[in-house]
Amino acid sequence: MNAKSRSDYLAQLSSGYSPIYGQAISIRPMLPEDLDIETEYVQGWSAETRYNRLFSAGSYTSPERLKKITRIDFERDMALIATVMLDDREVQIGVARYVRRDDGHSCEFALSVADAWQHRGIGRALLLNLIDVAAAAGIDTMVGEVLASNKPMLHFMRALGFSSESSAEGPEIRHVCKHLAPPPASPESRGSDAAGTQ
Numbered sequence: 489m490n491a492k493s494r495s496d497y498l499a500q501l502s503s504g505y506s507p508i509y510g511q512a513i514s515i516r517p518m519l520p521e522d523l524d525i526e527t528e529y530v531q532g533w534s535a536e537t538r539y540n541r542l543f544s545a546g547s548y549t550s551p552e553r554l555k556k557i558t559r560i561d562f563e564r565d566m567a568l569i570a571t572v573m574l575d576d577r578e579v580q581i582g583v584a585r586y587v588r589r590d591d592g593h594s595c596e597f598a599l600s601v602a603d604a605w606q607h608r609g610i611g612r613a614l615l616l617n618l619i620d621v622a623a624a625a626g627i628d629t630m631v632g633e634v635l636a637s638n639k640p641m642l643h644f645m646r647a648l649g650f651s652s653e654s655s656a657e658g659p660e661i662r663h664v665c666k667h668l669a670p671p672p673a674s675p676e677s678r679g680s681d682a683a684g685t686q
């Protein structure tokens with residue numbers, strides 16, 4: 489993917505989201521220059537959010553790790569962030585990401601929203617966008633791990649069509665899975681397919 493194609497692709501993945509109340513939110517791919525707002529975002533997690541996201545209270549903010557997770561290989565992986573403008577600066581308030589597995593057809597996802605911005609539909613908007621991107625990239629199955637004690641997240645997963653079952657990691661973790669519908673064919677491709685079958 490050359491620079492122009494990459495730029496056009498990333499622009500296509502950018503969108504807006506307007507909650508019922510509050511200011512407009514932007515959803516866009518994460519870029520390397522987002523290191524500072526990603527660092528600030530992660531450092532602002534409460535202990536509960538950190539535990540639900542990482543399954544531990546351990547550190548997630550080493551400079552090396554943060555630098556790595558803000559450099560996305562968009563042909564294999566994806567990270568979408570939700571941001572708002574506060575005091576004339578962009579602030580990250582959520583992120584949804586997937587990493588393609590070795591089979592090439594499935595991916596593991598992760599989702600988090602800043603404590604002050606939860607319960608406003610931001611996580612839903614992020615994950616629905618991520619599902620669309622994954623399906624368009626040829627991924628047919630999305631999987632993840634959720635703490636069994638995180639009842640709101642498990643309810644959210646079921647509402648979006650994810651199944652939930654016991655995890656091989658232990659009874660304290662649930663394995664969630666969703667089979668993705670392929671993206672609809674464009675009119676051009678449908679015409680080509682029809683011509684090919686006549």
